[in-house]
Amino acid sequence: MKRILALILLAALTFSLVACGSDNGGNSNVGGNTEIKGNFAVPAEGYDGSEVTIKFAHTMGAKLQDVLNYHIGEFNKLYPNITIEHSSYGGWGDIAGLINTEIMGDNQPNIAYCYPDHVASYNTAWATVTLDELIASEIVVTRDDGTTEVLGLTAEQIADLKDGGFYEEGMVYGDGLMYTMPLSKSTEVLYYNKTFFEENGLSVPKTWEEMEEVCKKILELDPQAIPLGYDSEDNMFITMCEQYGYDYTSASGDEHFLFNNDDCKSFVKTFREWYKAGYMTTEALYGSYTSGLFTELDKSISHSYMCIGSSGGASYQIPADKAFEVGVTSIPQVDPANPKVISQGPSLCILQGGKTSDQQVVASWLFVKYLTTNMGFQTEFSSTSGYMPVIASAQQNEAYASWLAKADGYSQLPALVIKAALENTDAYFTSPAFVGSSVARKQVGELLASCMADETTDVDNLINKAFDEAYNECKYHAG
Numbered sequence: 001m002k003r004i005l006a007l008i009l010l011a012a013l014t015f016s017l018v019a020c021g022s023d024n025g026g027n028s029n030v031g032g033n034t035e036i037k038g039n040f041a042v043p044a045e046g047y048d049g050s051e052v053t054i055k056f057a058h059t060m061g062a063k064l065q066d067v068l069n070y071h072i073g074e075f076n077k078l079y080p081n082i083t084i085e086h087s088s089y090g091g092w093g094d095i096a097g098l099i100n101t102e103i104m105g106d107n108q109p110n111i112a113y114c115y116p117d118h119v120a121s122y123n124t125a126w127a128t129v130t131l132d133e134l135i136a137s138e139i140v141v142t143r144d145d146g147t148t149e150v151l152g153l154t155a156e157q158i159a160d161l162k163d164g165g166f167y168e169e170g171m172v173y174g175d176g177l178m179y180t181m182p183l184s185k186s187t188e189v190l191y192y193n194k195t196f197f198e199e200n201g202l203s204v205p206k207t208w209e210e211m212e213e214v215c216k217k218i219l220e221l222d223p224q225a226i227p228l229g230y231d232s233e234d235n236m237f238i239t240m241c242e243q244y245g246y247d248y249t250s251a252s253g254d255e256h257f258l259f260n261n262d263d264c265k266s267f268v269k270t271f272r273e274w275y276k277a278g279y280m281t282t283e284a285l286y287g288s289y290t291s292g293l294f295t296e297l298d299k300s301i302s303h304s305y306m307c308i309g310s311s312g313g314a315s316y317q318i319p320a321d322k323a324f325e326v327g328v329t330s331i332p333q334v335d336p337a338n339p340k341v342i343s344q345g346p347s348l349c350i351l352q353g354g355k356t357s358d359q360q361v362v363a364s365w366l367f368v369k370y371l372t373t374n375m376g377f378q379t380e381f382s383s384t385s386g387y388m389p390v391i392a393s394a395q396q397n398e399a400y401a402s403w404l405a406k407a408d409g410y411s412q413l414p415a416l417v418i419k420a421a422l423e424n425t426d427a428y429f430t431s432p433a434f435v436g437s438s439v440a441r442k443q444v445g446e447l448l449a450s451c452m453a454d455e456t457t458d459v460d461n462l463i464n465k466a467f468d469e470a471y472n473e474c475k476y477h478a479g
Contacts, residue, residue, distance in 0.1 A: 038130025038177050043358045046139035046151045049081055052363045056086040057095050057109035058346070063384050071377045075370050078143040082363045096121065099351065103127045108353045110364045113346045116172050116433030117441065119179050120251075122351065124435055129350040131170065131178040134365045141366070151362070157373050163392035165425030169347060172433045174251035181372045184387035185345035186312035187421050187428060188235060191294060193305040194327035194409055204329055211332045215279035218305055226302055228280040229290025231309040234445035235342050236282070238431050240267045242342070243334040249440050251432035256478065257440055260471040265463050268451050272459065275452040284449040291316040297323050312345065312387045314417040318410065325409040328420045330427070343428035345387050348372065386414040388421055395422065436478035443470035 060068060065088065072084045087109075089095045095109075096118045102108040103125045114122075122128045137152035153161075161167040166182035173179060192204060200221055205211040211228065218227040230236050237259075241248035244267065247258035274280050281304075283289055289309070294317055296303040307317060308331050317326055333339045348371065350364045371377055378389040379400035394400055407415035431437065447466040456462045 037132040037136075039126060040129045040131075040133055040352070040361060042133050042137045042139065042151065043362065044139075046137065046141050047079075047362045047366060048359060049142075050359050051081040051083070052357070052360050053083045053085060054111060054360065054364050054367060055109040056084055056367075057098065057112040058086060058088055059091060059095065059113055060088050064381065067377070067380050067384055071371070071374065071380075074374075074376070075367060078145060078147075079363070079366060080144050082367065084367060092118070099127070103351075103353070106353075106355060108351055108356075110351060110356065110360055111368060112349055112351060113183070114180060114349045115344075115347070116169070116180075116430060117438035119349055120173060120433040120435050120437060122349070123173065123179070127351050127353065128179050129352050129361055129364075131181065131350070131365070134362070135178060151366070153369065153373070160391045160393050161372070164390045164394075165392075165428055166343060166390045169343065169430045172251065172430050174432070174434065180347040180349045181368050182390040183346045183348050183372060184378075184381055184385060185343055185390060185428075186310045186387050187341050187343055187424070188232075188239070188308055188331050189311050189417055189420055190329050190331050191291075191307045191309065191314075191317045192327045192329070193294070193324050195324035196305050197327065204327065205332050206330075206336050208332045208334060212274065212279065214306075215274070215277075219278060222299070222305075224299060224302070226278065226281050226293060226304050227306060229286065229293045229304045229307045229309075230280060230282045231290050231307065231313075232445070233282050233284055233448045234441045235344075236271075236308075237264075237268075237444040237448045238441065239331070239340065239342050240264075240334075242340040242429050242431075248444075249432050249434075249437060251434040251437075256432075256434055256436055257471055257474045259440070259444055260467045265467060268448055268463055268466075269459060271448065272452045272463075282449055282452070284445070285453055289313075289316065295319045310344070311417045311421045312385065314386050314414040318413050322410045326413055326416075327409055328413070328417050330420070330424050339424065339427035340429055341424055341427045343430050382418065383415075386417065388418055436474060439477040440474050443473050446470070 068086065089098065092113065092115060095112055099108060099112060099122060103122065119128050135153050139151040140148050141151050142148050166185050169182055170178045170180040197204065202214060202217060205214045215227040218225055238248055241259065241264060244263065246263040247261055249256055249258055281290060286293060290304065290307050291309055291313065293302060293304040294307040297319060309317065330339065331341055348368050350361060350368060352361060372390060375394060375397055378391050378394050379397045382389040382394065383400065383403050404415050404419055406412050407419050409416060447470045451463050451466050454462050
């Protein structure tokens with residue numbers, strides 16, 4: 001029944017399930033007597049032990065695949081009839097391209113790495129399984145070793161995930177339903193040359209006003225420097241909107257694209273002034289990740305003393321030969337009493353195609369549940385990848401705590417970064433996800449970079465034109 005519904009929805013290219021008694025993916029009357037929250041009804045038997053094959057698409061490198069393969073073996077001790085076939089793709093865009101091409105097809109993965117923008121696209125064909133009924137299921141499943149588990153999440157598991165700070169990211173699609181589970185997460189942090197700061201009596205900036213003053217002082221000390229590098233113009237624009245409380249986008253309502261306003265134009269103008277004064281650069285303007293500036297040791301060429309970049313990229317912020325100690329802290333804030341820092345990193349979604357069986361969906365869920373709640377996988381994946389675990393209890397794990405305890409600003413920088421990032425989970429936010437949100441992200445990043453670099457003297461006209469063009473591109477691509 002649910003496969004038929006999915007095919008009908010694909011043909012209609014709409015979220016509406018009116019023909020089948022549903023209200024836009026909310027409660028549907030399946031079979032005439034059961035209220036289902038979302039688009040998937042858990043079969044009465046839960047997982048029945050049958051042989052199923054699950055395809056998992058991700059972007060893991062060799063070291064992370066070693067961790068995954070070990071835990072697939074551990075999972076198969078519990079569920080030997082669930083075969084996990086996993087493939088690594090070049091990047092997020094490759095996975096999204098595969099899924100958008102194979103939606104409802106034979107080669108569509110059952111589980112995939114995803115960002116919210118991708119899921120919003122998949123949802124146009126109702127291909128993403130809503131997880132609400134699976135999470136809430138109280139069906140008891142018997143594992144191969146004779147032990148049992150509840151199919152859904154226990155109250156303790158949900159609390160552990162919520163305390164981890166990333167659980168609600170699965171519900172950013174405007175309808176209140178759960179589409180993804182967090183796997184591992186990164187955020188943005190401020191890397192700084194601690195040795196240089198201490199030698200010159202510089203204070204680490206906590207606000208953007210303080211950042212401007214620090215950049216001025218660094219240039220006085222070292223005119224050859226570019227004091228600050230910011231790796232992502234997209235994140236920079238979106239984060240400033242969130243910190244100021246300015247409109248960026250909305251997943252609901254008739255108008256999704258809200259960034260074309262005077263408030264946003266004001267901070268773009270400020271950062272243009274910073275760039276022209278030599279205070280900062282970005283990945284697009286520098287031509288590469290600004291970690292290269294940060295770790296540059298030749299002071300006769302461009303170099304920096306601060307970098308705002310991903311916590312997951314800590315290994316790229318380590319200078320050769322322990323040339324200086326790296327410090328790590330939260331990014332500057334508009335209001336330190338109300339901090340806002342972007343949350344990113346892979347989540348997992350489950351996909352349903354025309355030939356996907358109920359048992360494949362349930363088996364996929366069991367594996368997703370294992371990866372996101374298993375202490376061993378979460379801690380090993382974190383220490384190998386440099387990404388944060390998504391369960392709060394990971395920090396109490398003895399081996400993981402021992403690894404974190406070795407953190408320093410040299411070779412153990414990834415551990416130091418995770419420690420800093422875990423202290424700020426209450427500040428994390430995720431921007432709204434909808435069809436077109438990925439276009440908005442790209443457009444605001446490009447307009448920021450172009451406004452910073454353009455040589456025109458008519459700055460207001462430049463900025464107004466850039467915002468208008470970005471807004472019109474968003475509207476065009478959103479249809």
